[in-house]
Every structure is written in C-alpha cells, then in structure tokens.
Amino acid sequence: MAQEVRGVIAPGKDEPVRIETIVVPDPGPGEAVVRIQACGVCHTDLHYKQSGITDEFPFLLGHEAAGVVEQVGPGVTDVVPGDFVILNWRAVCGRCRACLRGRPWYCFDTHNARQKMTLTDGTELAPALGIGAFAEKTLVAAGQCTKVDPAVSPQVAGLLGCGVMAGIGAALNTGGVTRGDSVAVIGCGGVGDAAIAGAHLAGAAKIIAVDIDDRKLETARGMGATHTVNSRTTDPIEAIRELTGGFGADVVIEAVGRPETYTQAFYARDLAGTVVLVGVPTPEMKLELPLLDVFGRGGALKSSWYGDCLPSRDFPMLIDLHLQGRLALDKFVTETIRLDEVEKAFERMHHGDVLRSVVVL
Numbered sequence: 367m368a369q370e371v372r373g374v375i376a377p378g379k380d381e382p383v384r385i386e387t388i389v390v391p392d393p394g395p396g397e398a399v400v401r402i403q404a405c406g407v408c409h410t411d412l413h414y415k416q417s418g419i420t421d422e423f424p425f426l427l428g429h430e431a432a433g434v435v436e437q438v439g440p441g442v443t444d445v446v447p448g449d450f451v452i453l454n455w456r457a458v459c460g461r462c463r464a465c466l467r468g469r470p471w472y473c474f475d476t477h478n479a480r481q482k483m484t485l486t487d488g489t490e491l492a493p494a495l496g497i498g499a500f501a502e503k504t505l506v507a508a509g510q511c512t513k514v515d516p517a518v519s520p521q522v523a524g525l526l527g528c529g530v531m532a533g534i535g536a537a538l539n540t541g542g543v544t545r546g547d548s549v550a551v552i553g554c555g556g557v558g559d560a561a562i563a564g565a566h567l568a569g570a571a572k573i574i575a576v577d578i579d580d581r582k583l584e585t586a587r588g589m590g591a592t593h594t595v596n597s598r599t600t601d602p603i604e605a606i607r608e609l610t611g612g613f614g615a616d617v618v619i620e621a622v623g624r625p626e627t628y629t630q631a632f633y634a635r636d637l638a639g640t641v642v643l644v645g646v647p648t649p650e651m652k653l654e655l656p657l658l659d660v661f662g663r664g665g666a667l668k669s670s671w672y673g674d675c676l677p678s679r680d681f682p683m684l685i686d687l688h689l690q691g692r693l694a695l696d697k698f699v700t701e702t703i704r705l706d707e708v709e710k711a712f713e714r715m716h717h718g719d720v721l722r723s724v725v726v727l
C-alpha cells in the first residue's frame with residue numbers, strides 16, 4: 367500500500383519551497399522505503415530550486431539524510447527493516463567501465479529507485495540527487511542505504527551523506543593528505559571545514575584556512591586549522607608561501623568554485639603539489655593560466671566529486687571515528703529546524719550564517 371507523507375517540494379524556478387503531501391509507493395525489487403530522522407540543508411538543494419541543475423520541476427528536495435529502513439522490496443538482502451542508515455547518492459553498479467577497473471567511486475551508472483514518488487494528483491516528483499529526504503519517508507534504491515552504528519545521532523550522521531563527506535574525502539581520498547603534509551583550504555564553509563577536519567584526521571602538520579569572512583576563519587580553527595588568512599585583506603598566495611618556508615602547500619583544496627580562488631590555489635601550492643577542486647563552478651566561468659606554468663609547476667590538478675567516496679567503505683569508518691571522539695562531526699550542525707523552515711534556512715545559508723541547518727523529523 368502506497369503511503370502518504372509530508373515533504374518539501376520546489377514547485378518551479380525561484381518559487382518558494384512548500385510542504386505537500388507525497389505519495390511513497392511500496393518498495394519494488396531492489397528498493398527500500400526509509401523513515402527519515404534528519405536531513406541537512408545543502409547548497410545543491412538551493413541550486414535545484416534555482417533551476418541550476420535541471421528543469422525537471424517539481425523537485426522533492428533534501429539529500430543529506432539519515433533514518434531507519436522501514437520496508438524493503440523483493441531481492442533486497444543488504445539492509446532489513448529497522449537498520450539505521452545514511453542515504454548516499456553513489457550506489458555503485460559494479461558493472462560499468464569504472465567499476466570494472468576497480469575504481470567504483472567513479473561509477474557511471476549509480477542506482478536510484480526505479481519507481482517514482484508523486485503528488486496526490488499523480489504528478490511525478492524528481493527527488494534531489496535521487497534521494498528526496500525533506501520528507502517523513504522516502505523511496506530509494508537499497509544500495510543508497512549505508513548501515514552505520516546507530517549510537518550516532520541522526521542529525522550528525524546525515525551530514526556524511528553529502529557536503530561533509532565531499533570535504534573530508536577531498537582531503538583524504540582525492541588529495542591523499544597524509545601525516546606531516548602542509549595543506550591549505552580556500553573557502554571555509556561546510557565543505558572547506560570538512561576538508562580541514564579531514565586533513566587534521568590524516569595528521570597534516572600545517573593546515574591553513576583561507577576565507578573572506580572572519581567568522582568562518584574562527585570556526586575553521588575549531589576544526590583543526592593551525593593558521594588562518596583573511597584573503598580580503600591579505601594576499602593568500604603570499605601568506606601561504608610565507609607559512610610554508612617560501613614554497614607553498616603540498617595540497618591546496620579549493621572549496622569555493624570560482625576562477626579567482628582556483629588561481630590562488632594553483633599558485634599557492636608547492637612545486638609538484640596537488641590542487642583539489644571541490645567547489646562547483648557555474649557554466650559561464652572560465653579559467654586562464656599560462657600553459658607554461660601548468661607544465662612547469664608539475665604535480666596534479668584534480669577534481670573531487672563527493673570526495674571520491676565509497677559510501678560502504680567510508681561512512682561506517684567515519685562514524686566510528688566520530689564515536690571514538692576523533693572526528694567532531696557535531697560541530698557542523700549550526701542549528702536544527704523543522705520541515706517548514708527550509709526556506710528560511712536557504713536565506714541563512716545565503717548570508718553565510720550557518721555551516722549546516724539540519725531538519726529534524
């Protein structure tokens with residue numbers, strides 16, 4: 367029997383979001399229905415609402431979520447009702463060319479639920495990142511449910527489902543940060559701060575946080591930054607070089623997504639160092655660099671999608687580290703809100719007032 371629940375939809379470009387009744391079908395083969403306990407508000411939800419991703423309105427927003435599996439469809443064996451899970455948007459297929467080459471974090475054919483959730487009049491909904499978790503319940507592919515230790519609070523666990531994983535993974539998986547490294551992070555929102563926390567966890571010796579907002583630099587210190595640079599008043603390239611013996615950092619992580627900050631990252635790294643772009647640019651942005659500098663500075667220029675994470679490998683491990691007191695994921699939760707406060711949370715995000723607002727159901 368399909369169920370009716372409350373969920374937050376984006377009805378059309380730049381229209382305010384609103385709560386609607388959502389029809390959630392019974393799970394089909396390979397699918398699961400999850401009762402959502404908490405879901406963070408991510409920039410990507412705002413991008414959906416602004417039609418920055420696709421035009422397939424209406425969207426069921428929300429994708430950084432944790433909850434409890436309520437029902438599973440035929441053939442599902444990895445999770446059972448009652449399991450506490452974080453939802454992921456990388457349920458790997460195991461069969462595409464990336465998976466077959468042993469690099470499943472680049473999977474080109476990740477799974478989502480086959481059936482559609484709808485409004486009561488039958489209008490099909492497009493769930494954000496194939497999840498749609500600003501809702502009391504949602505329908506996903508069973509592979510999108512990653513079991514973790516239920517001792518963690520749902521509002522903290524859910525954050526690993528997107529932005530925090532993207533940042534930690536940019537440092538650990540894409541940047542390969544290891545003990546003794548010098549690391550600079552440009553842009554200290556939720557994603558940049560998570561990269562700082564990741565670099566700290568890996569044992570980086572120097573972690574330089576760069577932002578244009580002193581409030582963000584303050585928070586970055588709490589995440590493990592050893593030095594801070596306000597790039598509104600100080601040239602960040604000069605400052606990072608000065609802090610690293612004149613050379614530049616081993617790994618520079620760009621978590622803004624703009625040509626000027628990418629250029630700063632490019633020149634703030636040591637010769638043969640690594641730049642990781644985790645900030646998401648917009649289609650009209652262009653980058654201009656002397657090709658000789660690209661050649662002559664060597665090293666690696668990488669992009670990081672979802673922190674190159676493998677949810678089944680990374681989520682349980684990071685939750686365990688959190689529960690052991692070695693990764694302060696709780697610091698990312700600025701406030702908890704209700705389902706009807708998502709629009710307000712977008713405002714606060716826009717003004718830079720929060721790392722994460724988390725809807726608690």
Ligand SMILES: NC(=O)c1ccc[n+]([C@@H]2O[C@H](COP(=O)([O-])OP(=O)(O)OC[C@H]3O[C@@H](n4cnc5c(N)ncnc54)[C@H](O)[C@@H]3O)[C@@H](O)[C@H]2O)c1
Binds near residue numbers: 532552554623
């Ligand atoms: N690659 C991925 O898989 C992935 C996943 C989630 C989010 N993201 C992207 O990561 C980026 C950051 O996300 P967020 O949630 O942390 O956003 P946010 O808005 O919370 O943080 C951005 C930070 O950058 C700072 N900033 C803005 N302009 C700057 C400049 N010129 N120089 C230095 N700092 C500047 C802001 O003050 C803010 O602290 C976004 O582009 C987002 O879309 C990427």
Ligand SMILES: [Zn+2]
Binds near residue numbers: 458461462463466470
């Ligand atoms: Zn695959």
Ligand SMILES: [Zn+2]
Binds near residue numbers: 408410529
């Ligand atoms: Zn997200």
